Amino acid sequence: xxxxxxxxxxxxxxxxxxxxxxxxxxxxxxxxxxxxxxxxxxxxxxxxxxxxxxxxxxxxxxxxxxxxxxxxxxxxxxxxxxxxxxxxxxxxxxxxxxxxxxxxxxxxxxxxxxxxxxxxxxxxxxxxxxxxxxxxxxxxxxxxxxxxxxxxxxxxxxxxxxxxxxxxxxxxxxxxxxxxxxxxxxxxxxxxxxxxxxxxxxxxxxxxxxxxxxxxxxxxxxxxxxxxxxxxxxxxxxxxxxxxxxxxxxxxxxxxxxxxxxxxxxxxxxxxxxxxxxxxxxxxxxxxxxxxxxxxxxxxxxxxxxxxxxxxxxxxxxxxxxxxxxxxxxxxxxxxxxxxxxxxxxx
Numbered sequence: 267x268x269x270x271x272x273x274x275x276x277x278x279x280x281x282x283x284x285x286x287x288x289x290x291x292x293x294x295x296x297x298x299x300x301x302x303x304x305x306x307x308x309x310x311x312x313x314x315x316x317x318x319x320x321x322x323x324x325x326x327x328x329x330x331x332x333x334x335x336x337x338x339x340x341x342x343x344x345x346x347x348x349x350x351x352x353x354x355x356x357x358x359x360x361x362x363x364x365x366x367x368x369x370x371x372x373x374x375x376x377x378x379x380x381x382x383x384x385x386x387x388x389x390x391x392x393x394x395x396x397x398x399x400x401x402x403x404x405x406x407x408x409x410x411x412x413x414x415x416x417x418x419x420x421x422x423x424x425x426x427x428x429x430x431x432x433x434x435x436x437x438x439x440x441x442x443x444x445x446x447x448x449x450x451x452x453x454x455x456x457x458x459x460x461x462x463x464x465x466x467x468x469x470x471x472x473x474x475x476x477x478x479x480x481x482x483x484x485x486x487x488x489x490x491x492x493x494x495x496x497x498x499x500x501x502x503x504x505x506x507x508x509x510x511x512x513x514x515x516x517x518x519x520x521x522x523x524x525x526x527x528x529x530x531x532x533x534x535x536x537x538x539x540x541x542x543x544x545x546x547x548x549x550x551x552x553x554x555x556x557x558x559x560x561x562x563x564x565x566x567x568x569x570x571x572x573x574x575x576x577x578x579x580x581x582x583x584x585x586x587x588x589x590x591x592x593x594x595x596x597x598x599x600x601x602x603x604x605x606x607x608x609x610x611x612x613x
Contacts, residue, residue, distance in 0.1 A: 287598075359553040373401065388514065391550040393607070402517065404611040405430070409465035409510075411437040412472035415523075415587075419471060419594040424496040426598065432610055435463055443475035444502050445490070456506045467609070468510040469601055471521040474587055491537035500541035507545060517608045518553040519601055520546065524562035525584025526568075535559070536566065554604050558597060562589070 310330055316322040322358060392399040408427065410420040416438050424434035437459065442450040452472075459465070479487035480498045488494050503520075510518045522542055523535040539559055546553040563569060570582045574592060581593030589597060606612045 273347045318480070324465060336549070386548070388551045389548050389594065391547055391554065394550070399607055401608060403609075405432050405605065405609040407463060407465045407467050408432050408434045408467050408469065409437065409459060409463055410469045411459065412470050412521075413442050413474050413476050414438060414440045415521075415589070416469070416471040417588075417594075418591055419469070419589070419597050422591075422594055422598045423469065423601065426602065427612075435465065441475055442472075443478065444506075445471065445476045445478040445495075445499060453502060453505055453509075456509045460509050460512060464512070465510075465516055467517045467519065467605065469519045469521070470510070471504075471597075473523040473535065473538045476538050477531075489534050496537050496541045496544075499538065500545040503545035507513045507549050507553050511549055514552055516552065517605075518549075518606055519556055520553060521558045521597065521601075524558045524582075524589070525566050525568050527568045527582075531587070532566070532568075554608075556597075556600050556604065558600075561596060561600065562593065 299312065309325065309328060312325060314326070316325060405427075410416060410423050416436075420434070420436040420438060425434060427434055437448050439455070442452065444452050459468075476499070477490040479489050480495060482488045488498065507518055508522070510516060520542055522539040525532050525535055543555055547554050559566065562572065568586065570586070571578050571580045573579070574581070574596065579592050580590060581587065581596065583590050602612075
């Protein structure tokens with residue numbers, strides 16, 4: 267048996283071609299090329315989102331040519347397809363798939379039947395999407411309505427828009443509410459208002475007299491201010507919004523309630539505001555919910571005075587509910603801002 271002096275702690279050396287420094291450099295360049303080809307667009311996008319400065323300039327110095335290279339080579343898209351094949355979708359069958367769900371087009375109505383009715387384009391306020399609203403040509407007739415809260419805002423709007431040739435119809439129904447129908451049924455009244463006046467825009471400010479019980483199905487009553495009460499209030503408010511928007515031909519500006527001073531009334535106001543927000547969801551393209559609670563009572567904290575033009579100014583009446591002339595002026599500015607965005611004649 268032949269003997270050997272081989273040291274058992276020395277491993278066998280590979281018999282193939284040894285890598286040189288030049289090979290290492292080539293490997294590095296290939297890796298860098300693939301990285302830029304695969305992720306160049308991502309590097310460019312990241313740089314464009316950075317704030318101005320040296321770091322952004324450095325990233326864009328690399329990302330711009332890398333992104334240009336990635337746009338012209340199919341490597342990135344091919345890699346995406348390959349990696350997608352590595353984790354294919356599960357084999358799913360049965361109801362509930364998106365492909366079988368109805369898709370609402372631009373001309374679809376917002377009142378779909380069923381729990382999974384499609385969302386329509388009417389549900390999106392252009393301002394929330396960061397785009398300019400599609401302006402209506404002219405505001406000719408403006409209806410300003412609601413309960414006592416709408417005064418003196420209605421007078422201020424009429425005065426401010428008179429020079430623009432706007433006919434302002436003021437219809438305040440004192441002591442009324444959506445949750446009470448003994449004086450006025452607002453579902454019927456809103457229908458009559460639209461039929462008779464055909465307004466291009468409606469300003470609605472109501473809620474000083476809410477909190478009344480709703481009749482329950484099968485007898486009994488539903489007290490304020492739980493989810494059941496809020497759902498019925500929102501349903502009634504949505505019906506009014508549907509009427510006022512005139513199938514998309516008009517714009518509606520619904521003011522929420524600034525928090526009143528009284529704690530019990532605050533509970534009602536909070537529920538009413540939540541119901542208004544839910545009610546408007548299918549019609550955000552035409553119904554603007556103007557947040558008076560945040561404007562006058564941020565954090566739901568009542569305040570009788572606030573800074574106006576750099577001076578502390580009373581903005582509420584002594585009853586702790588209504589806006590005074592100064593407060594109505596602030597609400598007026600909020601309404602006018604949205605009116606000008608929606609109507610070309612007010613620009």
